[in-house]
Amino acid sequence: MSNYQLSLIMLACISIITVCGVFAITSLAGMFSLGQASYMAISAYLTFCIARYQNLPVWVTSIIGLAGCALVAFVIGMPTLRLRRDYLALMTIGFGQMVQSIIILLDKYTNAAIGFSKIPKVNNLVYIILAITVLIVFMVRNLKYSRFGRMCIALKNDDIAARSFGIDVHGLRVKIYVIASLIAGVGGICYGLRNRVISPDAFDWSLSAEMQILLFFGGTNSLTGSVISAACLKVLPEFLKGVKLFGIDLQNCKTIIYCLLIIVVINLRTKGLLGERELSLSFLRGLFAGKPRDREGGEST
Amino acid sequence: MTLQLLISGFSLGAVYALIAVGFAIVFSIFKFSNIAHGGMISACAFIGYFFQSSFEEPPPFIVTALFTTGVGVLMALLIDTIAYRNIRKKQAPGLYYFLMSITVAILIEQILSVFFGKNLHTYAPIFSSTTFSIGGLRFSSIDTLIMVISLAILSALIFVINKTKIGLAIRTVAISPSTSQLMGINSSVVIMAVFAIAGALAGISGVLLGTKFSVYPSLGPSMMTKGFIVSVIGGLGSLGGAIVAAIALGVVEIFLTYWLGSLSTPIVLFGIMLLFLTVRPEGISGRFAKDKV
Numbered sequence: 092m093s094n095y096q097l098s099l100i101m102l103a104c105i106s107i108i109t110v111c112g113v114f115a116i117t118s119l120a121g122m123f124s125l126g127q128a129s130y131m132a133i134s135a136y137l138t139f140c141i142a143r144y145q146n147l148p149v150w151v152t153s154i155i156g157l158a159g160c161a162l163v164a165f166v167i168g169m170p171t172l173r174l175r176r177d178y179l180a181l182m183t184i185g186f187g188q189m190v191q192s193i194i195i196l197l198d199k200y201t202n203a204a205i206g207f208s209k210i211p212k213v214n215n216l217v218y219i220i221l222a223i224t225v226l227i228v229f230m231v232r233n234l235k236y237s238r239f240g241r242m243c244i245a246l247k248n249d250d251i252a253a254r255s256f257g258i259d260v261h262g263l264r265v266k267i268y269v270i271a272s273l274i275a276g277v278g279g280i281c282y283g284l285r286n287r288v289i290s291p292d293a294f295d296w297s298l299s300a301e302m303q304i305l306l307f308f309g310g311t312n313s314l315t316g317s318v319i320s321a322a323c324l325k326v327l328p329e330f331l332k333g334v335k336l337f338g339i340d341l342q343n344c345k346t347i348i349y350c351l352l353i354i355v356v357i358n359l360r361t362k363g364l365l366g367e368r369e370l371s372l373s374f375l376r377g378l379f380a381g382k383p384r385d386r387e388g389g390e391s392t
Numbered sequence: 393m394t395l396q397l398l399i400s401g402f403s404l405g406a407v408y409a410l411i412a413v414g415f416a417i418v419f420s421i422f423k424f425s426n427i428a429h430g431g432m433i434s435a436c437a438f439i440g441y442f443f444q445s446s447f448e449e450p451p452p453f454i455v456t457a458l459f460t461t462g463v464g465v466l467m468a469l470l471i472d473t474i475a476y477r478n479i480r481k482k483q484a485p486g487l488y489y490f491l492m493s494i495t496v497a498i499l500i501e502q503i504l505s506v507f508f509g510k511n512l513h514t515y516a517p518i519f520s521s522t523t524f525s526i527g528g529l530r531f532s533s534i535d536t537l538i539m540v541i542s543l544a545i546l547s548a549l550i551f552v553i554n555k556t557k558i559g560l561a562i563r564t565v566a567i568s569p570s571t572s573q574l575m576g577i578n579s580s581v582v583i584m585a586v587f588a589i590a591g592a593l594a595g596i597s598g599v600l601l602g603t604k605f606s607v608y609p610s611l612g613p614s615m616m617t618k619g620f621i622v623s624v625i626g627g628l629g630s631l632g633g634a635i636v637a638a639i640a641l642g643v644v645e646i647f648l649t650y651w652l653g654s655l656s657t658p659i660v661l662f663g664i665m666l667l668f669l670t671v672r673p674e675g676i677s678g679r680f681a682k683d684k685v
Binding site: 117121123125167169170171173174175177178180181182184185186188189192193195196296297300301303304307311343344346347350351353354357358361 | 670
């Protein structure tokens with residue numbers, strides 16, 4: 092395969108990883124986080140800066156990067172997640188701005204807005220990223236069907252009822268928030284390895300919002316739906332390269348196209364294309380046999 | 393020096409108050425955070441700029457401001473129609489309102505930056521001199537004008553909310569939409585009124601911000617972040633708390649910028665917000681918007 096195709100595959104994989112992180116927090120626990128891109132930035136900068144200045148291999152420093160991510164998520168999550176869900180979204184937007192400012196402030200190490208480009212080259216990167224993607228999707232799938240995931244879904248549907256069943260709501264929220272940030276951190280490291288340059292502008296809040304849009308496009312509660320929409324919608328604009336409509340390059344308009352698509356989808360089919368269902372063999376069999384199926388993952392609130 | 397910083401902080405706070413109130417009024421009714429408000433502010437700033445520059449001789453500032461306010465109202469109603477009306481009809485959960493507002497915010501920002509984002513636009517200056525002095529103190533004329541306009545609009549809004557019939561209806565719907573419908577309040581009219589008020593506020597703050605700074609696509613969203621901080625500190629959905637918090641934030645921000653520089657300021661502000669949430673999560677106003685009792 093040519094380098095271009097390999098880089099498209101990696102793009103799709105990174106998109107899948109980050110959307111899996113959003114799936115954990117939004118679809119399972121029902122909270123909106125607009126700071127996922129900031130966690131990508133934190134882990135990427137920590138990993139590659141320490142690797143550069145301490146001369147350590149990337150796989151060692153990536154552990155430090157992820158640990159930093161988890162620590163920050165814990166500090167941010169502790170006070171915020173005690174409150175209404177809306178606070179998290181608002182706080183995380185402010186958090187994103189703060190992370191960008193810190194990166195620019197530390198320009199001695201991060202090279203500020205120009206971007207940090209001293210990222211080591213990794214051979215056979217596409218296989219590594221593919222393996223990580225499969226692992227993450229598998230882990231999030233297990234999360235959804237585990238006891239932990241069911242507790243999260245209970246929390247999403249009604250946190251007061253969940254509390255009355257003996258679920259530690261605040262602790263659970265902090266845990267799922269840290270997990271989601273870790274997954275975003277993994278995405279950030281992969282992003283850095285693929286692009287070989289990271290700049291603070293790449294991680295602003297519209298990237299986090301784009302992840303949310305990709306998630307809801309595929310289906311509110313459907314992991315397979317979000318994975319498919321994350322991969323397809325991220326790669327499709329590459330085929331618009333050079334296509335012109337009324338003299339405007341459609342490649343520049345890809346986000347506009349996303350947004351229009353999601354407005355149409357939510358208006359017509361509120362729960363996203365796949366809604367609550369998972370695209371599995373038994374679902375397809377049920378579809379052709381015409382049998383009604385139980386809903387997985389509960390109603391969303 | 394201190395007094396001058398205080399005054400420019402006050403004027404910055406007044407603009408933040410306009411933004412935060414437009415945000416809080418939508419929150420108080422629908423209980424979702426209307427992120428699209430920031431996009432509407434940028435869009436109105438652009439529309440005001442193009443309106444002004446379409447004349448050979450720039451029209452008086454008041455004409456531009458009124459025109460943009462009208463456009464803001466229309467735009468808010470349009471956004472309500474394309475984004476929120478259908479999910480309201482389906483009685484979808486709050487998550488979807490939030491998603492739609494994010495989508496609309498990004499849509500507006502992208503449209504602006506793809507089509508008009510290439511160069512920086514500035515409004516025609518209103519005053520011939522940028523500063524004037526009273527008793528040895530120098531005041532920035534644009535800051536003073538912004539402060540006067542913001543305070544006038546905020547007092548008008550408080551009057552409407554507290555003394556008129558539609559204001560009473562808005563307060564009732566904010567408490568319980570279904571009960572107020574039983575009491576004979578046409579809640580769809582109230583909802584439109586709320587969006588119209590929010591749109592008007594977005595329009596006027598777009599023009600004011602465009603005159604103070606310059607017009608660029610991420611103008612609204614970056615200001616919106618301050619609006620969020622204000623509404624978190626003031627207590628979500630509370631108008632009075634938002635105004636107090638906005639003025640306080642404006643003053644604190646000006647002083648921080650003076651002492652620490654503009655880069656460290658967002659970091660310190662975020663720290664203050666995090667600390668504030670830990671100590672007093674219900675905000676200044678103390679009215680905590682609850683999901684249910």
